[in-house]
Amino acid sequence: MKNKQLTFFLMAALFLIPMQVKAEQVNLYAAGSLRAALGDVAKAFEAEIGNQVATEFGPSGLLRQRIEQGEAAHVFASANMEHPQNLVGQGQKGPVALFTRNNLCALAQPGQTVTTATLLDVMLDPAVRVGTSTPKADPSGDYAFELFGKADQLKSGSTAILTAKALLLTGGPDSPKAPEGRNLYAWVMDEQKADVFLTYCTNAVLAKKELSGLQIISIAPELSVGADYGLLVLDGASQEAWRLALFILSPEGQKILGDYGFVVGGLPAKP
Known part of the structure; x- marks a missing residue:
C-alpha cells in the first residue's frame, strides 16, 4: 500500500514541477533597410526573452514572394503596408500594424x-x-x-x-x-x-x-515622400512570434529604431 501511495505521490509531483520548455526560434523576415535596426532589436529580444531570432533581410517584395511560396516566416516587417496587406488579401488573418516610418x-x-x-x-x-x-x-x-x-x-x-x-x-x-x-x-x-x-x-x-x-x-517638402512600414505575424506562428512583434512595437524596440533614424511613436513621455 505504501509503495502505491509513494508511486501516486511521485507521479503527482511530476505534474507540479514546472517543465522546462525549449525556447522556440522565431523567423523574422524584414526589409533590407531594417537590417541594422531590427538586427539590434532581435538581439535585445533574445537577451530579454530568451528565444532565438533567425533574421532574413532583403527587398520586401521579394520576401513577400518567398513567403507566398511557402517559406517559414513567422514575422514579416515590410518597408510598406502593401506587401503584408497583400498577404492578408490572400488569406493571412492579419492585422497589419504600422510600426515605423x-x-x-x-x-x-x-x-x-x-x-x-x-x-x-x-x-x-x-x-x-x-x-x-x-x-x-x-x-x-x-x-x-x-x-x-x-x-x-x-x-x-x-x-x-x-x-x-x-x-x-x-x-x-x-x-x-x-x-x-x-x-x-x-x-x-x-x-x-x-x-x-x-x-x-x-x-x-x-x-x-x-x-x-x-x-x-534632404528632399524639399513639395517632392518629399514618406514610407510607412507594416508588421504582420503570419498564421500558425507561435506565441513567441507575437511576443517579438510586441517587442518591436514596445518602447524598447521603438527606441532602437529611433536611434537608427526611423520615425517612431509609442515612446513614453519623459518624466
Missing part, C-alpha cells in the same frame, strides 16, 4: 554640386546618372518613382524624363550584391554606378558612415 533622401557623389533647392534640376541634367532601387521588388524604388510623379508639379515633363533615365541598381532579383561587409549603397556609389541615388534617409546615414565623402541631400 522612414523618409526618402538623396545620396550624392562627393564632387556633385547639389542642394535641396537644386536637386530636381540636377537629376534632370542629361549628364547626371540617377539611381534608384527596383519598383515592385523593393518599396524604396516605388517611393523614388512616387517622387518622380510629383516632379511634374514643379517642372512640366519632369516625370517622364526621370522615369526614363532612372537606373534600377538595387533591390531586384538580379541586382548585384555588395561584397561581404560592405554597405550596399556606399558600395554602389563607391563603384561610381550613379551620381545621385534616391534611397531611405536611414540607408543614406549608414552609407555615409562607411563612405564619409558622400553627401546626404
